[in-house]
Amino acid sequence: MTTLPWRSPPDPLTVLATAQRITSDLRDGLTGPRARRATHALRRLFGVPGLGLTDLSGSLLWSGRPGPDDTVAQVLDGVLHTEEAGSAPEVLVLPLHVHDELAGALLVVGDTRGAVAGQAAELVVEALERGRLEASAEQAQQAELRALRAEMSPHFVYNALTVIASLVRSDPDRARELVLDFADYTRYSLARHGEYTVVAEEFRAIETYLALQRAVLGERLRVQVRVAPEVLAVAVPYLVLEPLVENAIRHGIEPRAEAGLVQVHGQAEGNDCVITVEDDGIGMEPTFAADILAGRVTEGGVGLSNVDRRLRDVYGAWYGLTVETGPGAGTRVIVRVPRFQPGVLP
Amino acid sequence: MSLRVLAVDDSQHALDEISRMLREAPEVGEVVEAADALRALKLLQADRFDAVFLDISMPGLDGLELASLLARLSEPPVIVFVTAHDGHAVTAYGIGAVDYLLKPVRTERLSAALAKVAKMATPASRVAPDTMAALPVEVGGRTRYVRRDDVLFVEAHGDYVRLHTKVGVHLVRMPISRLEEYWEGTGFSRVHRGFLLAVGAVQELRSDTAGGLLAHTEAGDVPVSRRHARDLRDRLLEAAQRGQLGPGR
Numbered sequence: 001m002t003t004l005p006w007r008s009p010p011d012p013l014t015v016l017a018t019a020q021r022i023t024s025d026l027r028d029g030l031t032g033p034r035a036r037r038a039t040h041a042l043r044r045l046f047g048v049p050g051l052g053l054t055d056l057s058g059s060l061l062w063s064g065r066p067g068p069d070d071t072v073a074q075v076l077d078g079v080l081h082t083e084e085a086g087s088a089p090e091v092l093v094l095p096l097h098v099h100d101e102l103a104g105a106l107l108v109v110g111d112t113r114g115a116v117a118g119q120a121a122e123l124v125v126e127a128l129e130r131g132r133l134e135a136s137a138e139q140a141q142q143a144e145l146r147a148l149r150a151e152m153s154p155h156f157v158y159n160a161l162t163v164i165a166s167l168v169r170s171d172p173d174r175a176r177e178l179v180l181d182f183a184d185y186t187r188y189s190l191a192r193h194g195e196y197t198v199v200a201e202e203f204r205a206i207e208t209y210l211a212l213q214r215a216v217l218g219e220r221l222r223v224q225v226r227v228a229p230e231v232l233a234v235a236v237p238y239l240v241l242e243p244l245v246e247n248a249i250r251h252g253i254e255p256r257a258e259a260g261l262v263q264v265h266g267q268a269e270g271n272d273c274v275i276t277v278e279d280d281g282i283g284m285e286p287t288f289a290a291d292i293l294a295g296r297v298t299e300g301g302v303g304l305s306n307v308d309r310r311l312r313d314v315y316g317a318w319y320g321l322t323v324e325t326g327p328g329a330g331t332r333v334i335v336r337v338p339r340f341q342p343g344v345l346p
Numbered sequence: 347m348s349l350r351v352l353a354v355d356d357s358q359h360a361l362d363e364i365s366r367m368l369r370e371a372p373e374v375g376e377v378v379e380a381a382d383a384l385r386a387l388k389l390l391q392a393d394r395f396d397a398v399f400l401d402i403s404m405p406g407l408d409g410l411e412l413a414s415l416l417a418r419l420s421e422p423p424v425i426v427f428v429t430a431h432d433g434h435a436v437t438a439y440g441i442g443a444v445d446y447l448l449k450p451v452r453t454e455r456l457s458a459a460l461a462k463v464a465k466m467a468t469p470a471s472r473v474a475p476d477t478m479a480a481l482p483v484e485v486g487g488r489t490r491y492v493r494r495d496d497v498l499f500v501e502a503h504g505d506y507v508r509l510h511t512k513v514g515v516h517l518v519r520m521p522i523s524r525l526e527e528y529w530e531g532t533g534f535s536r537v538h539r540g541f542l543l544a545v546g547a548v549q550e551l552r553s554d555t556a557g558g559l560l561a562h563t564e565a566g567d568v569p570v571s572r573r574h575a576r577d578l579r580d581r582l583l584e585a586a587q588r589g590q591l592g593p594g595r
Binding site: 187198200211214224225230232 | 582
């Protein structure tokens with residue numbers, strides 16, 4: 001066995017770095033792709049002649065000198081059944097309990113003190129528990145994204161259907177056109193092909209949405225949409241723009257008797273793609289807007305804080321929504337996303 | 347062009363709808379209907395069709411299976427799938443379908459699909475030689491040439507066209523449809539009955555309350571008709587994905 005730098009005297013930084021790497025390597029479990037590397041690192045860290053890890057499936061990873069097959073199999077079998085530590089000459093087997101549930105066992109070969117093996121087992125268990133927590137946090141986030149995406153506003157859906165029902169009698173051609181728009185709208189909202197789309201599709205979706213809203217609101221809604229071609233291919237999460245446009249209409253246009261204008265504008269600014277959604281409606285106190293973004297008030301603003309959270313999740317803390325508003329001054333919501341982001345592909 | 351088309355769908359209303367739309371299309375001469383895949387197969391063995399508009403989800407033999415069988419015919423018809431759900435697109439193109447329509451079908455999408463069918467059904471279509479890379483114009487009694495690459499858009503003006511460039515407008519005696527034939531495939535798109543647009547010249551797409559679409563260029567705004575809007579958006583997205591767009595062409 002080679003003498004390792006930390007055997008004497010131990011360098012705390014090296015020890016810490018090694019432990020961290022072991023934790024990270026065991027994130028995907030005892031059979032993960034990097035479990036073998038973790039086994040080697042563990043053996044070197046604790047300075048034992050042989051060390052093995054096994055999960056409940058019976059596959060056994062060894063580093064260094066393996067214990068005698070028969071003895072190991074016998075002791076291991078006992079440990080996995082009794083869930084208590086077991087030993088034979090030169091072999092020590094400790095059960096690994098992850099969140100109080102048996103997940104596998106740690107095997108140590110050589111003349112080792114029980115305390116050393118115990119510490120090794122503790123390190124492995126902590127790594128596995130952390131891995132599980134991270135995995136479940138990720139699943140929860142995925143589930144939340146899915147839930148957010150599925151959110152179609154019932155208010156809008158039934159208003160649109162009501163208009164179509166009426167037009168079927170008075171103007172069948174227009175009704176047919178709106179049914180086609182409605183099909184496009186629901187198809188996009190229910191889309192499940194991936195997490196990301198492109199700005200072009202987001203704009204197409206809001207054009208469809210606005211066509212339906214114009215049928216619902218008639219002359220009261222005026223619309224202006226402008227987009228520069230160079231941002232069309234920028235990848236963004238699904239349904240980022242539509243909640244903002246919906247918000248502009250619900251809070252900027254619907255409460256008022258007179259007509260209102262909603263403007264959507266997409267352009268490139270250096271390495272960013274900047275999209276603004278603006279209404280000339282009643283506006284609000286900036287502090288109230290901040291509360292909506294932070295999710296502290298849920299009244300009507302759920303869509304906004306959802307979009308904000310999703311953008312920050314994907315692009316980092318710098319890339320949330322910006323809201324510019326004041327009472328009577330209309331509202332402008334600005335989305336800023338990087339034009340090229342590694343890992344964000346439609 | 348007078349296409350012979352078979353429409354296949356197990357839902358009677360859907361079959362009525364696609365058949366009606368096909369009969370209204372100028373490219374289509376005759377439409378035969380089949381309410382299931384087996385009936386379709388019999389018709390196809392007995393007779394020749396230019397294209398089959400095929401529903402995917404049908405009881406018994408489904409549209410994808412029928413299409414794979416058809417692919418083995420010596421002169422297979424062109425296949426266009428018509429389906430409610432877009433989860434099959436990859437498989438559909440794998441089988442060799444030329445297009446993939448989503449129900450309910452828009453008239454514009456159907457015309458685009460028929461254009462593809464017509465192209466497939468006329469083999470060895472003429473390839474226009476690149477003879478019109480520059481057009482002669484009269485300026486102050488002298489002949490000069492306007493390069494195609496300098497033209498941002500073309501406006502129809504009776505038997506003439508106006509070529510709009512950054513530095514001015516030039517009148518050329520040629521119908522816009524003829525110029526469209528010459529310049530098709532060189533980055534120009536007929537976005538309106540009266541306008542031919544250089545896709546790369548678009549600086550901004552603008553739409554307004556009435557739902558009308560305008561393409562803004564350095565030489566002015568070009569109207570985009572509803573039936574060409576989708577095609578232009580698709581071509582702009584393609585160009586953006588290839589990184590062929592930038593400020594100033």
